[in-house]
Amino acid sequence: MKRITIDPITRLEGHGKIEIFLNDQGEVLNAYLQIPELRGFERFCEGRPVEELPRIVPRICGV
Amino acid sequence: MPDKLKLALYWAATCGGCEVAVLDTNEKILDLAAAADIFLWPVAMDFKYQDAEDWPDAFIDVCLFNGAIRNSEGEHMAHLLRRKSKVLVAFGSCASFGGIPGLANVANAAQVFDRAYQATPSTDNASQVRPQTSVQVPEGELTLPSFYDTVRTLDQVEDVDYFMPGCPPVPERIWEVVGAILGGQLPPKGATIGVTHTTVCEECSRRKEEKMVNGFVRPHLVEPDPERCLLEQGLVCLGPATRGGCGARCLKAWMPCRGCYGPTDRVTDQGAKMLCAIASILNAEDEASAKKSVGDIADPLGTFYRFTLPASLLQRAAIPHFQH
Amino acid sequence: MSGNGFEPKIVGFLCNWCSYQGADMAGTARMHYAPNVHIIRVNCSGRVDPSFILKAFREGADGVIVAGCHPGDCHYTSGNFKTMRRMPLLEHLLTDFGIEPGRFRLEWVSAAEGAKWAKLVNDVTETVRRLGPLNWKERVREPAHELVTQ
Numbered sequence: 001m002k003r004i005t006i007d008p009i010t011r012l013e014g015h016g017k018i019e020i021f022l023n024d025q026g027e028v029l030n031a032y033l034q035i036p037e038l039r040g041f042e043r044f045c046e047g048r049p050v051e052e053l054p055r056i057v058p059r060i061c062g063v
Numbered sequence: 064m065p066d067k068l069k070l071a072l073y074w075a076a077t078c079g080g081c082e083v084a085v086l087d088t089n090e091k092i093l094d095l096a097a098a099a100d101i102f103l104w105p106v107a108m109d110f111k112y113q114d115a116e117d118w119p120d121a122f123i124d125v126c127l128f129n130g131a132i133r134n135s136e137g138e139h140m141a142h143l144l145r146r147k148s149k150v151l152v153a154f155g156s157c158a159s160f161g162g163i164p165g166l167a168n169v170a171n172a173a174q175v176f177d178r179a180y181q182a183t184p185s186t187d188n189a190s191q192v193r194p195q196t197s198v199q200v201p202e203g204e205l206t207l208p209s210f211y212d213t214v215r216t217l218d219q220v221e222d223v224d225y226f227m228p229g230c231p232p233v234p235e236r237i238w239e240v241v242g243a244i245l246g247g248q249l250p251p252k253g254a255t256i257g258v259t260h261t262t263v264c265e266e267c268s269r270r271k272e273e274k275m276v277n278g279f280v281r282p283h284l285v286e287p288d289p290e291r292c293l294l295e296q297g298l299v300c301l302g303p304a305t306r307g308g309c310g311a312r313c314l315k316a317w318m319p320c321r322g323c324y325g326p327t328d329r330v331t332d333q334g335a336k337m338l339c340a341i342a343s344i345l346n347a348e349d350e351a352s353a354k355k356s357v358g359d360i361a362d363p364l365g366t367f368y369r370f371t372l373p374a375s376l377l378q379r380a381a382i383p384h385f386q387h
Numbered sequence: 388m389s390g391n392g393f394e395p396k397i398v399g400f401l402c403n404w405c406s407y408q409g410a411d412m413a414g415t416a417r418m419h420y421a422p423n424v425h426i427i428r429v430n431c432s433g434r435v436d437p438s439f440i441l442k443a444f445r446e447g448a449d450g451v452i453v454a455g456c457h458p459g460d461c462h463y464t465s466g467n468f469k470t471m472r473r474m475p476l477l478e479h480l481l482t483d484f485g486i487e488p489g490r491f492r493l494e495w496v497s498a499a500e501g502a503k504w505a506k507l508v509n510d511v512t513e514t515v516r517r518l519g520p521l522n523w524k525e526r527v528r529e530p531a532h533e534l535v536t537q
Binding site for chain 2 (some may be wrong): 001003006007008010011012013014015019021029030032034036037038039040042043044046047048049051052055056058059060061062063
């Protein structure tokens with residue numbers, strides 16, 4: 001079995017990793033996409049005044 | 064013909080805004096491409112981590128590293144790029160101070176995971192799955208970086224040559240800094256670049272009268288005078304505690320400053336400095352009115368340390384067992 | 388949570404003209420009180436930047452006291468008004484950071500109030516003893532880098 005790792009995926013916003021497993025004939029057995037990032041906006045926006053959210057959440061994605 | 068400069072741009076816990084700010088130099092990006100070759104830039108080019116691992120040491124002339132250090136992958140890349148680069152720049156507020164992702168230092172890894180992967184209303188995770196650093200699948204092992212309890216700045220994990228704050232750094236300043244790099248005119252190591260040496264107040268063209276307020280208000284409760292200092296009208300603005308360089312552009316858009324350029328040269332803890340500034344302008348003659356006025360400020364930690372919590376003296380909220 | 392034999396380490400910022408003299412008076416009058424405060428004399432309580440208090444907690448203090456002249460009696464006229472305006476906001480901030488109320492205390496102590504100083508130190512020492520060590524560096528320490536498992 002052969003394994004191809006694409007790390008990082010590129011030309012988009014965000015972190016990603018792709019693992020592709022091939023059998024001996026070179027056919028794709030399986031492929032996995034992993035997102036090795038998390039910042040936790042869902043958690044740290046709690047407790048912030050509501051009028052501040054439009055200044056915080058655009059930093060989820062600057063693109 | 065002199066060798067072209069070798070550049071790398073990398074992002075750790077990031078939003079991509081710093082990359083966009085580089086692109087917002089518009090046609091100047093072509094001047095950059097003429098003078099430099101870029102060897103790593105995940106948002107725009109296909110180089111992989113393995114390519115970076117394969118470079119000789121000190122291969123890269125300047126690495127612009129944005130994003131906070133949130134997990135072991137970010138830390139690994141910080142160490143790798145330090146080794147492979149002659150000059151390492153903490154680019155943007157996240158790398159310099161922790162930035163918005165630094166607000167996660169109000170919680171720990173377990174709490175962030177519980178919210179993101181379990182408790183959000185749109186999530187259905189009956190089997191309570193959480194990301195693991197290592198998982199066996201039929202074909203082999205899959206790995207993920209380990210997620211730290213505490214967000215760190217770049218210089219808390221690695222030796223940094225220059226800091227360029229901003230969320231994002233404004234394109235005009237980016238271009239000045241690129242010019243300095245191309246012209247070999249960088250200041251001594253450790254300097255903060257692309258900034259002024261005073262505060263946002265100096266760049267703000269709003270009219271300043273007497274700085275004395277009876278209390279603070281949330282913005283929906285007041286219709287501010289468009290030409291007067293917002294702080295003087297009772298709206299919390301971090302201008303007095305924030306380094307200049309941005310041109311006070313939030314103020315021009317009627318938004319009070321939230322401190323993304325971080326503290327000035329002479330201050331370690333931006334939040335404490337802002338607390339002092341607020342107290343200085345409060346017209347309270349006794350303890351009762353002082354206590355009442357500060358009750359107006361809804362979220363001191365999240366407001367005064369909006370961009371700089373990991374860089375602050377306390378760095379983070381205590382990891383609970385203590386809940387309040 | 389207080390361990391056996393825990394002796395709170397308390398840092399006290401005392402203004403030169405009132406509070407430090409008051410503490411001195413407690414000493415010359417041979418008042419007995421808890422020995423847990425490490426005193427830092429400042430020329431005015433208004434000199435105490437909030438970052439000093441944050442740094443004290445970070446560097447191992449279990450409690451911090453700031454003591455100044457009564458409002459209206461400041462040797463520099465209005466220095467303690469600044470203190471008075473800063474500290475309520477700092478108390479709120481400390482709670483947000485997870486530093487329990489009771490670890491930080493602001494009091495006005497005049498040069499004649501040796502007994503008040505002694506009682507203040509005893510009160511804060513007992514409150515902090517009940518709360519236990521703050522041990523800030525432990526509270527923010529990263530455990531071994533593992534993802535949280537189910």
